[in-house]
Amino acid sequence: MNPGYRKERIDRGIKVRSDDVFVLASMRDLLYVVLPRALVIILLLIFPAFQDILGSYWQNVMLSTMVIALLALSWDLLAGIGLVSLGQSLFFGMGGYLAGYLSFTFGWGPLYTLPVATVGGALLSTLTLYPILRLRGIYFGMITFAVPLLLSRVIEVTKILGGTEGMSSLPSFPNTGFELYLVMAVLFVTVYAYRMLVGTDYGLVFNAIRDNDRAVVAAGYDIQWYKAQGVFIAALPACFAGAFMTHHFQFVGMPAFALDYSILPLTSVVIGGVGTFFGAVLGSFVLVPLSELLREFGSLRVVVYSLMLLVFTIGLPEGIFRFVLRKYHQFERLVPMEEASNE
Amino acid sequence: MVANLLIYGLVNSVVLMLTALGFSLTFGLSGVANFAHGGLYLLAGFLAWIFINSFGLPAALGMILAVIVVGILGALIYRFILMPVRGIVLSEVISTFAVGVAILEFFRWKGFVTYDFSLPVLVQGSVKISGVSIDYQRLLIIAIGLALALLLWFFTHHTRIGLALRGMSQDEYTALSVGIESDWAGMLSLALGAGLAGVAAVVILPLGIISINMGYDVLLIALAVTVLGGLESTTGLVVGSFFVGYAMVITSTYLGPQWGEVVYLGAIVLVLAVKPSGLFGKSKELEERV
Amino acid sequence: MNNKTILQLVDLSKSFGAVKAVNGVSFELKRGEALGVIGPNGSGKSTLINLITGFVRPTSGKVIFKGRDITGIPPHKAVNLGIARSFQLARPFYNIPVYKNVVIPVYSPRARKHLGAKYGDRDEVAIHLLEDVGFERDSQVPYKNAGELPHGYLKRLELARCLALDPDLIILDELFSGMSMSEIASILPLLERIREEGKTLIMVEHRLSELFRVVDKTVVLNFGKKIAEGTPRQVMAVEEVTSAYLGSEVISNA
Ligand SMILES: Nc1ncnc2c1ncn2[C@@H]1O[C@H](COP(=O)(O)OP(=O)(O)O)[C@@H](O)[C@H]1O
Ligand SMILES: [Mg+2]
Numbered sequence: 001m002n003p004g005y006r007k008e009r010i011d012r013g014i015k016v017r018s019d020d021v022f023v024l025a026s027m028r029d030l031l032y033v034v035l036p037r038a039l040v041i042i043l044l045l046i047f048p049a050f051q052d053i054l055g056s057y058w059q060n061v062m063l064s065t066m067v068i069a070l071l072a073l074s075w076d077l078l079a080g081i082g083l084v085s086l087g088q089s090l091f092f093g094m095g096g097y098l099a100g101y102l103s104f105t106f107g108w109g110p111l112y113t114l115p116v117a118t119v120g121g122a123l124l125s126t127l128t129l130y131p132i133l134r135l136r137g138i139y140f141g142m143i144t145f146a147v148p149l150l151l152s153r154v155i156e157v158t159k160i161l162g163g164t165e166g167m168s169s170l171p172s173f174p175n176t177g178f179e180l181y182l183v184m185a186v187l188f189v190t191v192y193a194y195r196m197l198v199g200t201d202y203g204l205v206f207n208a209i210r211d212n213d214r215a216v217v218a219a220g221y222d223i224q225w226y227k228a229q230g231v232f233i234a235a236l237p238a239c240f241a242g243a244f245m246t247h248h249f250q251f252v253g254m255p256a257f258a259l260d261y262s263i264l265p266l267t268s269v270v271i272g273g274v275g276t277f278f279g280a281v282l283g284s285f286v287l288v289p290l291s292e293l294l295r296e297f298g299s300l301r302v303v304v305y306s307l308m309l310l311v312f313t314i315g316l317p318e319g320i321f322r323f324v325l326r327k328y329h330q331f332e333r334l335v336p337m338e339e340a341s342n343e
Numbered sequence: 344m345v346a347n348l349l350i351y352g353l354v355n356s357v358v359l360m361l362t363a364l365g366f367s368l369t370f371g372l373s374g375v376a377n378f379a380h381g382g383l384y385l386l387a388g389f390l391a392w393i394f395i396n397s398f399g400l401p402a403a404l405g406m407i408l409a410v411i412v413v414g415i416l417g418a419l420i421y422r423f424i425l426m427p428v429r430g431i432v433l434s435e436v437i438s439t440f441a442v443g444v445a446i447l448e449f450f451r452w453k454g455f456v457t458y459d460f461s462l463p464v465l466v467q468g469s470v471k472i473s474g475v476s477i478d479y480q481r482l483l484i485i486a487i488g489l490a491l492a493l494l495l496w497f498f499t500h501h502t503r504i505g506l507a508l509r510g511m512s513q514d515e516y517t518a519l520s521v522g523i524e525s526d527w528a529g530m531l532s533l534a535l536g537a538g539l540a541g542v543a544a545v546v547i548l549p550l551g552i553i554s555i556n557m558g559y560d561v562l563l564i565a566l567a568v569t570v571l572g573g574l575e576s577t578t579g580l581v582v583g584s585f586f587v588g589y590a591m592v593i594t595s596t597y598l599g600p601q602w603g604e605v606v607y608l609g610a611i612v613l614v615l616a617v618k619p620s621g622l623f624g625k626s627k628e629l630e631e632r633v
Numbered sequence: 634m635n636n637k638t639i640l641q642l643v644d645l646s647k648s649f650g651a652v653k654a655v656n657g658v659s660f661e662l663k664r665g666e667a668l669g670v671i672g673p674n675g676s677g678k679s680t681l682i683n684l685i686t687g688f689v690r691p692t693s694g695k696v697i698f699k700g701r702d703i704t705g706i707p708p709h710k711a712v713n714l715g716i717a718r719s720f721q722l723a724r725p726f727y728n729i730p731v732y733k734n735v736v737i738p739v740y741s742p743r744a745r746k747h748l749g750a751k752y753g754d755r756d757e758v759a760i761h762l763l764e765d766v767g768f769e770r771d772s773q774v775p776y777k778n779a780g781e782l783p784h785g786y787l788k789r790l791e792l793a794r795c796l797a798l799d800p801d802l803i804i805l806d807e808l809f810s811g812m813s814m815s816e817i818a819s820i821l822p823l824l825e826r827i828r829e830e831g832k833t834l835i836m837v838e839h840r841l842s843e844l845f846r847v848v849d850k851t852v853v854l855n856f857g858k859k860i861a862e863g864t865p866r867q868v869m870a871v872e873e874v875t876s877a878y879l880g881s882e883v884i885s886n887a
Contacts (some may be wrong), residue, residue: 014653084433084505086378086440138376141436142566143615149563150608157601201740201755208737212728214688219738220712220798259559263444270437299451301800306445313438323447 014064028147036328042190048180049313058177061292063248066183071265073190074238074282079269080198081230082136082210087144089261090128090239092210093151095121097161097241100252104167110247114240121239124168126232133227136213148257164255174249183244187281190237194277196235206230209279264288267309282321346473348592357488359568360581361543364491366565367388367580369536373498373529374597375425381562382443382542385555387413387452387541388548394459402463410541417537420531425533426526446546447558460553462545470545480620484546493541496577508532560604566626567607571614586610638700639664639802639833640685646857646859647695654680656857657694662850664801667824667834669844672854673877678837679721681854682804686718687711698802713743719801719808722835725788727780731768734779734790735759738797747799759797760853763867766793767819784811789820798828803827804835809843817843841865853877 019078047062068072071088078085099117102108108116131144151190155161197203199204200312209223209230216223264287287305294301316323366380377383387409394405420442428434469478486518498505508528540561568587587607594602640662647655655677670678671777682730683689685696687708696704698714726734738744739755739762748758766789774782779790788808795803810819817840824847828834838844845851845865853868855860855877860867868874 051345079433084436086436132619135615136620137432138436138759139615139619142376143612146566146608146611150605150612153601153604155454157599157605176735204733205737205740208726208734211728212724214720215724215726215794216737217688217708218686218712218718220709220741220743222707222709253740266437277456297452299448302448303445303452306441306448309441310424310438310445313434314424315443317428317434 005276022138026147040208043305046186048125048177051177056176059180060288061322063176064182064292065284065288066180066187067245068261068264068268068288069187069281070183070190070237070241071261072233072268072284073187073277074236076263076269076274077194077230077234078196079274080203081206081227081234082213083133083140083227083231084138085144085262086141086266087146087148088261088265089257089259090144090148090151091121091235091238091283092242092245093123093148093257094125094128094235095302096213096240096246096252097242098124098255099243100167100170100248102150103159103170103246107171107183109171110173110243113247114243117246118236118240121242125235125239126228129231130224130228131283133172133210133224133231145262152254152257161333162253166251168253170247170250170252172250177249179244186237186240186244191277193279212242262292263305263309267305270309270312270321273323276319276321279319279321283319326332348589348596350472352476352585352589353487354366354477355592356585358547359564359588359591360492360584361484361547361566362561363487363493363568363580363584364488365541367569367577368495368499368539368560369532370569371577372532372535375421375439375529375533377533377536378436378440378562379443379446380536380565381422381560382446382538383413383417384540384544385450385553385558385562386416387447387544388462388553389455389460391545391548392464393551395463403465403495406462406465406545409545410538413541414534415539418534420537421526422534425529429529443558447555448579454555456555458552461551461619462549462553464549465546479599480546481548484550485545486526487542491542492577492581499577500525517544540569541616549613558595563611567611570611607613636694637663638640639698642685643695643697645681645684645696646692647684647689648692650681654671654856655684655691655854658852658854658857658859659694659786659850660804660859660862662833662835664833665828666850667828667836667848668792669848670835670837670854670855671839671841671844671851672742676727676854677857678854680857682806682835682837685711686716686804707798712798712800714805715801717786717795717802719788719791719795719796719806723784723811725779725782725787725790728778730776731786731790731879732763732775732780733781735762735793738794741798743798748797752847757796759793760886761795762797765788765796765823765825766790767816768793785813785816788812789816792820793825802833802835804837806837807839809838809840810837816845824873865880 008116028123048059049061064208071171073133074091075085075088088178098121098229099110099113102130103110126148128145132139156164161167173182198207205216205221205226209226218228242256247254265284268282268287269280271287272281273279287308291301293303294304357369362384365383366377369375369377369380390412391406391409394400394408395402398405401407420439424438424442425435428438464478464480466479467482469476471477472483499509501508508531564587569580570583571586572581572583587610590610591603591606594606638661642659642661645655645658646653652710656683658677660668660773670681671677680689684691685698687703687706687710694704695702696714698711701716702712703711714774723846725731726737729737733756736755736759739748739758760775762772768775768786768789779787780884782790792805792808795805806819812820821843825832828847832849836844843860849864851861851863851868852859853871853874855873860877861871861874
């Protein structure tokens with residue numbers, strides 16, 4: 001007799017055993033969980049190997065994508081504390097200028113400037129933002145929006161740090177392959193560390209501050225101090241990104257504080273989905289290549305990503321990542337009736 | 344020199360106040376920080392230019408039309424963009440910001456970047472006041488600015504509807520009991536705010552050339568002035584404008600014009616850092632320390 | 634003031650603009666006592682709590698806790714000295730599971746010092762606390778997001794968050810409001826036990842008959858002023874109280 005077929009969700013085996021936590025019982029379950037992650041990691045890792053096919057243009061696109069992803073991760077962590085940044089370029093510029101300054105003045109190579117500018121830039125950014133951390137609502141957005149613009153104006157009128165000319169002829173990295181792997185490593189570490197962080201009780205406090213800051217105070221936390229720690233942690237990858245690009249371009253100047261470095265990460269997270277970190281990265285990998293394809297249309301591409309920002313904020317607030325994840329869990333396959341009844 | 348400073352400081356202050364009026368009104372009435380303010384301002388300017396130069400409308404008519412269109416657009420922004428995300432501050436800020444950037448960059452893409460774009464002044468000529476020559480357009484700005492500020496103050500403090508709207512931004516429940524539907528009020532507040540941005544644009548832009556980046560500056564000026572005065576206070580707005588206005592003129596005169604921007608950006612940062620409720624704000628939220 | 638006094642308010646006042654929310658209130662509380670604070674809506678009860686816990690800085694007057702002047706200290710420091718409070722409007726961490734809501738205070742500096750729970754144990758400690766306030770351990774409820782809880786549970790969650798801090802003084806702002814009779818009845822033994830542990834309690838309540846089963850002393854506020862103080866029976870005998878307060882309920886319940 002023909003056994004007939006019925007549909008079954010591919011995550012059924014896992015769902016039946018447990019609701020929230022993965023309980024893996026078979027090779028197939030394992031595959032179901034691991035495959036998507038492994039695929040992404042492998043694809044990323046072998047990317048630089050295709051140098052010759054891709055050419056330096058797409059390598060550079062890949063680099064900017066990952067740099068924006070770092071800024072987006074930083075944005076996502078801040079949002080997890082309830083701090084909405086409209087100026088990721090603040091962190092980017094801080095890291096970039098610090099690296100540039102150290103390199104320009106003392107002749108330091110990237111080996112020294114990268115770590116110093118990452119940590120130092122994050123410290124500087126945190127100190128700058130510290131006074132307003134006690135405020136709620138849109139104040140953080142306002143000040144992050146204004147500070148980068150202020151800094152670039154100040155640099156322009158006082159002619160410090162190279163003024164409008166910036167600082168150039170800075171030492172660079174050995175080659176593009178090295179650059180790709182370096183940024184990729186930092187990207188992996190950041191995603192991993194941030195995911196770990198929000199799983200701990202320490203990270204829980206950040207999310208609690210976002211949900212209800214008064215109740216966190218009522219539990220005896222000095223939330224201004226906690227927010228400062230959060231800002232510092234969030235500033236690290238963003239400052240690294242800035243410092244890295246300084247050496248990549250062998251130049252740092254006022255463009256480091258440009259609006260692009262604020263809008264692109266923000267849009268990436270909104271497209272990818274807030275609060276998962278994977279979403280932030282995914283969003284950058286969608287947005288940045290897309291914006292490269294649109295480059296010939298000039299500022300139309302800014303219009304496009306503003307509109308995407310709008311459409312996703314209103315139409316798909318969960319973002320692509322959660323959406324795809326849900327769909328993936330709902331994938332169905334055909335199972336013969338008999339096999340199903342034996343299960 | 345002093346008379347010059349005084350008069351041009353006054354003009355500049357009123358320009359700033361007029362620029363910020365719409366932003367401040369929207370925030371005060373509905374609690375929405377309309378980051379599309381700069382975009383709407385410039386949109387009104389370009390629309391007026393198009394009405395006048397492409398459609399051949401008389402200047403005054405074109406300008407009024409532009410203000411009306413932008414006002415309606417404000418209401419539409421509330422209805423179709425803000426309403427679905429109302430209450431989520433993050434989304435409110437992001438979506439209005441996106442609208443503003445989209446408008447500005449659209450015009451940049453369309454090529455509105457040359458020096459051809461300027462609006463006609465409504466009244467020609469100038470007078471001399473204690474040795475300083477000042478044109479009628481600037482006097483008109485002062486008159487309109489002060490009149491609007493007064494009108495606004497009267498509207499929000501002495502009319503039933505204005506008071507109810509203001510009450511609502513603080514406490515939706517009270518407003519509901521007075522019989523104001525919050526979405527209707529939100530649309531009105533955005534429409535008025537956008538309309539005011541339009542008015543500011545059509546009277547201020549004739550002083551110079553319309554440039555895209557001005558849109559971003561307008562948003563920042565609005566932020567600076569309202570933050571300085573305290574986000575929801577009309578008196579604060581006026582004082583904030585005069586503070587920043589004179590500071591800008593003084594630094595420009597003594598240090599050079601490029602310092603103007605540093606002044607208002609610095610004002611935002613400094614005020615937020617030192618006295619975030621502004622000079623006159625009595626924000627309820629800040630009363631309870633967190 | 635003797636060494637049994639844990640809390641002393643001296644002429645405490647707070648004005649919001651023209652409104653004198655709290656106006657010259659003084660009283661003393663001994664260690665282990667339970668105080669009820671009653672008064673009509675808007676009489677300044679919540680503001681009084683905010684003043685004691687540092688959430689609002691007083692216009693004038695003093696708050697003395699365990700012999701130390703704590704007037705106007707930041708709220709988190711008040712907690713670390715041993716004052717825990719609940720909020721009138723229960724606002725949990727909506728997007729966080731219920732037991733993790735309690736982990737927040739369990740992980741706090743004060744609780745870590747007092748309970749010494751390590752990472753991992755803290756979830757267990759939190760679940761225990763939830764059980765204490767009447768969450769069923771084996772149900773799914775503690776694992777749901779707090780945003781899905783019904784109102785009565787929110788109030789108990791507030792209480793659990795207070796208890797997690799192992800405080801010396803617990804201040805509860807209208808804990809009973811929004812709870813059913815049976816929910817209140819199930820909470821009363823817990824409040825008894827808290828008192829037996831020697832903790833001091835301040836309760837702001839409108840449900841007088843239930844309140845009077847817990848407290849041994851009552852302060853009555855009206856328009857920010859203290860208009861009476863004493864045992865529930867004494868207070869209810871004062872005519873000003875019965876006229877200021879909602880007469881009907883007093884007559885039917887007390
Ligand atoms: N943060 C605040 N800002 C301004 N006024 C306030 C604030 N908190 C309370 N009030 C006012 O103080 C008075 C007392 O309020 P409250 O302490 O909440 O009373 P109760 O808790 O007894 O109902 C009310 O008139 C209220 O409007
Ligand atoms: Mg109260």
